[in-house]
Amino acid sequence: MSTSLPKIRIRDLHKSFGTKKVLDGVNLDVAQGTSFVIIGGSGSGKSVLLRCILGLIIPDSGSIEIDGENILTATDKRREALRGEIGMLFQNAALFDSLPVWENVTFGLLARKRLKRPQAREHAGSILAQVGLDPSVGDLYPSELSGGMQKRVGLARAIAATPNILFFDEPTTGLDPIMGAVIDGLIVDxxxxxxxxxxAITHDMASAQRIGDEAAMLYKGQLIWQGPASSLMHSGNAMVDQFTHGRREGPITMELRK
Structure with a gap:
């Protein structure tokens, strides 16, 4: 095994919104080439954690390193360069309705002027083919696509710039089980x-096991368990066991608003 630095290293990360603690001392290492899945209930801090790594939210304290470099203390220019190495598949694809599919796929490349429009159109066709779509789909608009096709286009956009890091926010939400498995297969490939x-962050346990090498669970802003994704359904942790099996009874209780 390599002893090199993890691709992503997070130490003692805290983030609060008012009096609500969302991240409460998160520590996490993600090795180069690993597919890491984070599970947890709504409000557990999963999306906030991703947004902190992306630089969309500034944490209150702690460090986030990519290849040993703390992105929180980097210059704005350097942070922007690091963000350019990250591809993101958003929960609902988050496509631009006013742009044709090919411009959606190559949006980041065009915005950073890494490709001219004729090259971008050709590049989009090749990327769409990688996610199982005919290049002619590039001329359609998002409103003309099914939910599964929109997810594929979102995945194509995420990989268009051959990023070093990929984030997946609930990649199978809104999809039927078969299409969910198809999207997971494309993600793995x-x-x-x-x-x-x-x-990846997800509530879908089947998806988590299909796409993950390693997994962890966030609960009340803390990582309470980490291990192989293949162990999610038999982790030996009471909270993880209750969550992954969807049991009402257990140590996790629903908090009611007063």
Whole structure:
């Protein structure tokens, strides 16, 4: 095994919104080339953690390192360069309705002027083919696509710039079980082909086991368990066991608003 630095290293990360603690001392290492899945209930801090790594939210304290470099103390220019190495598949694809599919796929490349429009159109066709869509889909608009096709386009956009890091925010939400499995298969294939490091957040236990090498559970802003994704359904942790099996009875209780 390599002894090199983890691709992503997070230490003692804290974030509060008013009096509500969302991240409460998160520590996490994600090795290069690993597909890491984070599970947890709504409000557990999963999305906030991803947004902190992306730089969309500034944590209150702690460190986030990519290849040993603390992105929280980097210059704005350096942070922007690091963000350019990250591809993101958003929960609802988050496509731009006013742009054709090919411009959605190559949006980041065009915005950073890494490709001219004729090259971008051709590049989009090849990327769409990688996610199982005919290049002619590039001329359609998002409103003309099914939910599964929109997810594929979102995945194509995420991998268009051959990123070193990929984030997946609830990649199977809104999809039927078969299409969910198809999207998961495409995610696994794309991550392996690129050799990228991936972090996915999900409530879907079948998806978590299909796409994850390692997994962890966030509860009340803390990582309470970490291990192989294949162990999610038999972790030996009472909270993880209750969550993954969807049991009403257990140590996790629903908090009611007063």
């Amino acid at each position: 794309c991550v392996k082909k690129l050799g990228s490091t991936a972090i």
